[in-house]
Amino acid sequence: MNMEAFAITRVYADENGDSRFEDLTRPLNPEGEIGFLSDPEEVESIIFRKVVPTYDYDFHTAPARQYLFLLDGGIEIETSLGEKRSFKTGQVLLLEDTTGKGHKTRNLQAAVRSSVFVTLR
DSSP: OOSSEEEEEEEEEOTTSOEEEEEEEEEOEEOGGGOEEOOOOOEEEEEEEEEOTTOEEEEEOOSSSEEEEEOSSOEEEEOTTSOEEEEOTTOEEEEOOOSSSOEEEEESSSSOEEEEEEEEO
């Protein structure tokens, strides 16, 4: 287990407005008994969400630059270029495609799914 970095998947719009994936890491610093911590980031708000088991949202852009924390269940995201990736409980996404063609999101399991959005400044 890598304790010196935190994996994040970024969804962003390129210069043509197409949504794309990018794999990022946030460096973590050893802080003794409390573990490994990233540098702080300024945030604006936090939103808790649950979606219905049949959640399947067609192309949309992110309403703001935000992190998405998957608390339970899994999702599949499809970019405007047709690339698909699956994400599971505990994974973190950075949604930055606030313009352009957007992305699709759907539940992988037919179950209520919980997540948290943290909007960035």
